[in-house]
Every structure is written in C-alpha cells, then in structure tokens.
Amino acid sequence: MIYRIVVLIIKELIQFFRDKGLLLFVIYLFTGDMYIAANGIDLTLKNAKFYVIDEDNSFLSRELISKFQKPTFEFSGYLSSVSMAEKYLFEDKCVGIIVIPEDFSKNIKNKTQTQIGIIVNGTETSTSYLFSGYVSVIISKFSIENSFNIETKNLPIVNLRQRILYNNNMDSHIFMTITELFSVITLLILILPASAIIKEKENGNIEMLLVSPVNISEFMVAKVIAMNIIIILGVITTTIIIIKGVLKVPFNGSFILFILLTAIYVFTSSGISMFIASVASNMLQVSQITIMLLLPILYLSGSWAPIESMPYIFQKLTYLSPLKYYLEGSFTIILKGLGLSYVYKHFLGTFILGIPVFLAGVYFLKKKI
Amino acid sequence: MLRLKKIKAIYKKEFKELKRDKISRIMVFMMPIMIMIVFGYGMALDVEKIPFVILDEDNSVLSRELAYKFIENTRYYRLIGAVSSQKEGLKLIDKGKIRMMIVIPYGFEKRLKSNKPVNVQIFEDGIFPYRASVSVSYSNIIANNFNIDLLSANGNKNQGIDIRTRYWFNEDIRQKNVTASGVLLIALFIGPAIFSSLLIVKEKEYGSIYNIYTSSINKAEFIIAKQLFAMSIFFVNFFILFAMTILLFNVPFKGSFILFLLAAIIYLLVSTSLGILISTFVMTQVTAVVGTAIICIIPSILYSGYITPVSSMTNEAYFIAHIFPNYYFFNLIKMSYLKGLSLISYIKNIAILLVFYLIFISVAIYRFRKYE
Numbered sequence: 001m002i003y004r005i006v007v008l009i010i011k012e013l014i015q016f017f018r019d020k021g022l023l024l025f026v027i028y029l030f031t032g033d034m035y036i037a038a039n040g041i042d043l044t045l046k047n048a049k050f051y052v053i054d055e056d057n058s059f060l061s062r063e064l065i066s067k068f069q070k071p072t073f074e075f076s077g078y079l080s081s082v083s084m085a086e087k088y089l090f091e092d093k094c095v096g097i098i099v100i101p102e103d104f105s106k107n108i109k110n111k112t113q114t115q116i117g118i119i120v121n122g123t124e125t126s127t128s129y130l131f132s133g134y135v136s137v138i139i140s141k142f143s144i145e146n147s148f149n150i151e152t153k154n155l156p157i158v159n160l161r162q163r164i165l166y167n168n169n170m171d172s173h174i175f176m177t178i179t180e181l182f183s184v185i186t187l188l189i190l191i192l193p194a195s196a197i198i199k200e201k202e203n204g205n206i207e208m209l210l211v212s213p214v215n216i217s218e219f220m221v222a223k224v225i226a227m228n229i230i231i232i233l234g235v236i237t238t239t240i241i242i243i244k245g246v247l248k249v250p251f252n253g254s255f256i257l258f259i260l261l262t263a264i265y266v267f268t269s270s271g272i273s274m275f276i277a278s279v280a281s282n283m284l285q286v287s288q289i290t291i292m293l294l295l296p297i298l299y300l301s302g303s304w305a306p307i308e309s310m311p312y313i314f315q316k317l318t319y320l321s322p323l324k325y326y327l328e329g330s331f332t333i334i335l336k337g338l339g340l341s342y343v344y345k346h347f348l349g350t351f352i353l354g355i356p357v358f359l360a361g362v363y364f365l366k367k368k369i
Numbered sequence: 370m371l372r373l374k375k376i377k378a379i380y381k382k383e384f385k386e387l388k389r390d391k392i393s394r395i396m397v398f399m400m401p402i403m404i405m406i407v408f409g410y411g412m413a414l415d416v417e418k419i420p421f422v423i424l425d426e427d428n429s430v431l432s433r434e435l436a437y438k439f440i441e442n443t444r445y446y447r448l449i450g451a452v453s454s455q456k457e458g459l460k461l462i463d464k465g466k467i468r469m470m471i472v473i474p475y476g477f478e479k480r481l482k483s484n485k486p487v488n489v490q491i492f493e494d495g496i497f498p499y500r501a502s503v504s505v506s507y508s509n510i511i512a513n514n515f516n517i518d519l520l521s522a523n524g525n526k527n528q529g530i531d532i533r534t535r536y537w538f539n540e541d542i543r544q545k546n547v548t549a550s551g552v553l554l555i556a557l558f559i560g561p562a563i564f565s566s567l568l569i570v571k572e573k574e575y576g577s578i579y580n581i582y583t584s585s586i587n588k589a590e591f592i593i594a595k596q597l598f599a600m601s602i603f604f605v606n607f608f609i610l611f612a613m614t615i616l617l618f619n620v621p622f623k624g625s626f627i628l629f630l631l632a633a634i635i636y637l638l639v640s641t642s643l644g645i646l647i648s649t650f651v652m653t654q655v656t657a658v659v660g661t662a663i664i665c666i667i668p669s670i671l672y673s674g675y676i677t678p679v680s681s682m683t684n685e686a687y688f689i690a691h692i693f694p695n696y697y698f699f700n701l702i703k704m705s706y707l708k709g710l711s712l713i714s715y716i717k718n719i720a721i722l723l724v725f726y727l728i729f730i731s732v733a734i735y736r737f738r739k740y741e
Binding site: 019021022025026028029033036037039042043044045046047048049074086089090091092093094095108113114115116117118119120121122123124125126127128129130132133134135136137139140141142143144155156157158159160161162163164165166167168170171172174175187188191192195196199202279280281282283284285286287288289290291292295296299304305306308309310311314328331332335336338342 | 390392393396397399400403404407408410411412415416417418419420435447459462463464465468480481482483484485486487488489490491492493494495496497498499500501502503505506507508509510512513514515516517519520530531532533534535536537538539540544546547548559563564567571574575650651652653654655656657658659660662663667671674675676677678679680681682683685686700703707708711714
C-alpha cells in the first residue's frame with residue numbers, strides 16, 4: 001500500500017512539472033510576487049506629498065514647513081490660491097495641503113491664537129488619516145517650542161520615547177512579505193489539490209481508477225501529499241532565498257519550527273480543497289468556490305486589518321479562519337523569535353481546527369466519488 | 370467581416386451551458402457580492418481599541434493624570450490593566466495579549482515640578498507596522514495635549530495654534546466611502562478576467578476547440594462572442610455592486626450615472642479582453658485561474674491607489690501604477706462617487722482605458738490560432 005501511494009505521489013509530481021505554464025506561475029508566486037508585494041506597498045506614511053499655501057511668507061512659516069521632513073513627508077511646492085489647491089487635490093497630486101494665514105508669525109510673537117488649516121484628500125483611505133495625525137503632532141510641537149521663550153530642552157514637559165518591538169523601524173516590507181507568502185500558500189493549497197482531482201473527473205479517469213486495484217482513499221491521499229510537498233518546497237526556498245536572502249527580513253526564530261507549523265497548516269487545509277473538489281464538477285466552479293472561501297479566510301486571519309478594529313461579530317468569526325493561528329504562530333516564531341512554549345497554542349489551534357476540516361473533506365469527497 | 374449570426378450562435382451556446390451548470394449560474398453572481406461584503410466591511414483601516422497596559426512607577430497625581438488621558442480615549446485605546454514590572458508587560462506583548470505598554474518612570478512628578486523635562490517610555494508591538502504607526506501618532510497627540518495643559522497650568526500663558534483640519538471629498542472621513550466604492554475596481558477586474566479566460570481555455574482542455582478550428586467561424590467572431598457573453602454576466606453584476614455601494618454602504622454618488630455606466634462598460638471590455646489575452650498563452654484551466662488571479666490581483670489592489678496613494682509611491686512603483694488600467698478606472702470611480710465630475714478628466718481617463726482595450730483585444734485576436 002505504501003508502495004502504491006509513493007508511486008502515485010511520483011506520478012502526481014511528474015504531472016505537475018509537465019504543465020509548464022502552471023509551474024511558471026507557481027515559481028513566480030514564490031519569488032517575483034513576494035518581491036513586488038514587499039516593495040510595492042507601504043501602509044505607514046511615506047513620502048506623503050503636500051503643498052503649502054503660505055500667505056504669511058515669513059521666517060517662522062518657512063521654519064514650520066522645514067519641520068516636515070522625508071521620508072514621512074515630501075514638500076512639493078507652494079501654491080498661490082485655494083482654487084489651485086482644489087485642482088491639485090482633484091487630480092490626486094498630493095495627500096494634503098497646509099494653509100498658513102497672513103498674520104501667522106505676528107500672532108505667534110504676540111502670543112495670540114493663530115490658525116493653521118490642513119486640507120486633506122479624503123479619498124486616500126489610510127493615508128489621509130495618518131497625514132492629519134502626523135501634521136497635527138508636528139504643528140503642536142512647533143507651537144510649544146515657539147510660544148515659550150525657553151528652550152524646549154528645559155521645559156517641564158513629557159517627552160514620549162517610543163520603542164517599536166520586533167520591528168524597530170516600523171518597516172512594512174517585513175509584514176507585507178510574510179503575509180503575502182501566507183496568502184500565496186493559502187491560494188495554492190485551496191486550488192491545487194482540487195484542480196488535480198477535478199482534472200481526473202473531467203478526463204474521466206476516475207472510472208478507470210474504480211476498476212483498478214488502487215483504492216480511492218490512497219489515490220486522494222497521494223494527490224494531497226504531492227501538492228503539499230510542492231507547496232512546502234516552495235515555502236522553504238522562498239524563505240531561504242527571497243525572505244532571508246534578497247529582502248533581508250530578520251528571521252529570529254527556529255526555521256524548523258516554522259516549517260513544521262507550515263506543514264501542519266498546509267496538510268490540514270487541504271481538507272478545504274477536497275471539499276471544493278467534492279462540490280465542484282468543473283474548473284469554473286473550482287475557481288469560484290476557491291475565491292469565495294479564500295477571501296474570508298484571508299480577511300479573518302487579520303492579515304489585512306488588525307483584528308481588534310474589526311466589527312464585533314467578525315472578531316469572533318476570526319477563530320474560524322485556520323490562517324489566523326498559522327499567521328500569529330509564524331509571526332511569533334519569525335519576528336519575535338520565541339520558542340515552542342509560546343507558540344504551542346497556535347500549533348494546537350491549527351491542529352484542532354484543521355483535523356475536522358481535513359476529515360470532513362475526505363468524507364465529502366469519498367461520498368461524491 | 371464579423372457575421373452576427375455566428376456570434377449569436379456561440380453566445381447562445383455559452384448561455385445554455387451556464388444555465389445547465391447549477392453551481393456556476395449562482396456563483397457568478399454570488400462571488401462579486403461576497404467580495405463586496407468582505408472588502409466593504411473588512412477593509413476597515415481605522416485603527417481603534419488598541420489594547421494596552423500601564424506601568425506607573427511614580428504613582429503620583431500627575432502620573433495618574435497622564436494615564437487617565439490615555440484611558441479616557443476609549444475610541445482609540447482600551448485599557449487592559451496595570452502591570453507591576455516591565456517584564457510582565459513585555460511578556461503580555463510577546464503573547465499578543467496587548468499591543469502597547471506605557472511606562473511612567475519613578476520621579477515623574479518631582480521632575481516636572483522642579484521644571485525639568487521627563488521621558489515616558491512607550492513600547493509598541495511592531496508586528497503590524499500600520500497599526501503601530503497609527504498608535505504612535507495617537508499617543509503623540511495625547512502627550513502634546515497633556516503638555517499644553519501642563520504649561521498653561523504653570524502660568525505660561527499661551528494660546529497656541531488652532532489646527533483646522535478639513536477632509537475634502539469625504540468630509541466625515543468615512544473610510545467605507547472609499548473602500549466600498551473601490552470594490553468595483555477589484556470585482557469588475559478579477560472576476561471577468563478569470564471568467565473570460567476560462568471560457569476559452571476550457572474548450573482547449575476538453576478538446577472541443579477542434580470543432581471551432583474546423584468550423585467556418587473566424588477567430589475574431591469567436592473571441593468577440595465569448596467576450597460579449599462574459600460582458601453581459603458582469604454587466605448584471607455591475608448593477609448589483611452599484612446598488613450595494615449606495616444602499617448598503619451609503620456611499621454618496623455625485624457624478625452622472627450614465628457616464629459612470631459607460632466607464633464601467635469600457636472597464637469590463639478591458640478586463641475581459643485581458644482574460645482572453647491570457648487564455649492564448651495557457652493550455653490548462655488551473656493555469657488560467659492561477660495565472661489570471663496573479664496578473665490581476667496585484668495591480669488592482671496594490672498599485673491602483675486603493676490602499677496607498679499613487680502620488681506617494683516611489684519611482685518604480687509609480688511607473689507600474691501607470692501601466693495598468695486599474696489606476697485610471699479608480700480615478701473614474703472616485704470622480705463619480707466622491708469628487709464630482711470633471712469632463713476633461715473623465716474623457717482623458719476613458720480614452721486611456723480604450724487604448725488598453727484596443728491593445729489587449731488586438732493582441733488576443735492576433736495570438737489566437739485557428740490551428741495547432
């Protein structure tokens with residue numbers, strides 16, 4: 001029996017490597033895609049372009065503008081009127097515009113209240129939020145410094161010293177790369193086994209199997225294991241070559257532990273794929289059901305938005321996403337560098353949620369065939 | 370020359386096939402609804418209720434006052450409790466129970482009273498950098514307000530600067546306005562592309578494409594019939610999605626519906642012809658699905674301006690954003706829903722989308738072979 005399974009696994013692997021197009025895309029997913037995700041997007045505030053309408057045009061107003069520095073901000077120039085500002089915001093040329101009124105420096109010197117306007121482009125989701133926050137902080141700091149004729153160093157005020165744990169520079173590349181890897185793994189584990197099974201159905205090979213000595217469970221197990229091997233190999237190479245090598249993401253924890261968690265996640269999640277294969281009868285259905293299941297799994301894992309800011313019902317639903325346990329466990333291993341005594345819960349979560357999913361997948365598929 | 374009769378025949382065949390397919394005929398309409406619900410509700414990028422603990426070594430009136438400033442800000446922060454040592458707090462962060470720890474040092478009040486500045490240490494969980502950076506800016510604002518109160522209480526008269534922030538196009542900064550209307554960008558791109566590429570590749574994989582090879586239909590007719598079929602499915606989906614943005618998510622709509630409909634149709638032409646173009650490169654359906662998803666997801670979500678503004682992208686990313694059609698359609702979406710219409714800008718974006726369509730469809734027709 002073991003021999004038969006091994007032969008079937010080898011057959012599946014050969015078949016996989018024969019489909020050059022698919023092979024190319026899978027290789028791309030584990031390499032180029034990771035690189036693009038790491039470099040394309042930054043959810044923290046970076047190079048936020050802004051213009052200034054400076055009606056005061058004084059030393060103080062220029063000094064205020066000089067406080068907005070790279071890499072967070074990028075000063076793009078002065079505008080002469082609000083109608084210009086409107087045009088620039090309409091064309092999305094900048095994130096925001098700072099308006100300094102005529103008597104700005106006079107008011108500051110006389111210690112009377114003065115106003116500064118910030119116009120933020122409200123169509124830039126997260127960035128507009130961060131932009132107004134950061135700008136307010138800089139302006140109120142500036143206000144404290146300039147309203148008292150004492151040096152800030154000697155003022156009796158509270159200075160915050162922020163230390164960002166596990167990721168000192170708040171570098172979003174690390175986060176993006178790792179979550180992208182998880183999305184890729186999840187996409188492939190949902191679609192590859194299902195499509196391998198559907199292909200046999202479509203080609204009518206299933207009937208042939210029924211009359212052969214191979215039993216259906218062996219056949220399915222072989223397919224699942226073959227796809228698991230491919231994905232785990234992909235994860236190992238990406239982690240070593242792309243994540244550690246090219247992108248230089250610090251890998252603090254145990255590599256073996258991470259691969260072990262990956263293996264459990266991948267193996268148990270293939271149950272979902274078998275379920276898809278049992279429901280679907282052609283590839284169009286497979287692709288649609290996969291997307292229907294993939295999106296909630298990704299979202300509920302917390303890889304897009306932090307779990308604590310989700311609506312209450314969604315927060316509870318996150319426990320149903322197998323990716324949640326895998327994601328949290330892996331971050332604990334990779335970035336926090338903690339050992340089994342911290343991540344055993346995530347192992348258990350992946351396992352306890354995964355086993356019924358896997359068994360249900362096998363059950364449904366067997367019943368269907 | 371395109372013969373309408375032939376196109377109609379293929380169209381009818383596809384229609385019958387979908388009608389017969391019990392699962393797909395529901396799924397094609399369910400999928401966009403699902404995407405809308407997950408993204409519309411899910412892409413909430415407002416960071417709220419950050420769980421935190423306080424380590425108050427000073428335990429004085431002023432230190433409690435500062436702590437209270439954080440506690441009373443219940444929209445952004447949620448107090449889990451007090452800890453008695455840094456080690457205890459760091460362990461909680463390690464376990465993922467809390468995201469932030471504030472350490473108010475011993476001698477806090479004494480230093481302030483003797484007119485000296487004092488440092489307060491904050492530990493942030495940096496796993497999710499966006500959350501960390503929002504939290505950093507919130508805590509800075511809180512500390513600044515505390516400082517201003519402190520200075521004015523000490524008799525330093527100061528009126529300070531009054532900051533007036535206005536959010537244009539989205540006055541009450543409802544993120545859902547953008548995230549929900551932006552779903553049109555994703556759902557009308559990925560879905561149609563996968564669907565139309567499968568329409569062609571399935572015939573290749575089943576071998577029924579040989580019927581086409583030997584028939585009198587020419588390749589342009591065949592491709593256009595398939596495209597029209599995919600278009601009509603997602604044309605219906607457009608209305609469903611549009612209704613959801615208005616009725617379910619209450620996104621304001623400032624533009625003209627007719628013009629927006631036209632823009633959506635052109636966008637669908639682009640996405641379906643991209644799907645068909647991809648189908649000319651692949652032989653199996655699984656490759657078509659995986660390949661199309663890869664090619665479509667990255668530009669429509671990451672490089673369209675949906676998540677980060679195109680204006681603040683670095684040179685390389687800025688360039689990539691401009692060579693995909695999604696950025697232009699997102700301009701049209703923002704214009705129609707939130708900004709109000711500008712005819713010049715509308716025509717410019719539509720024209721660029723049309724160029725994409727013409728390139729995709731002509732390369733697809735050129736590459737499609739009526740023999741092997």
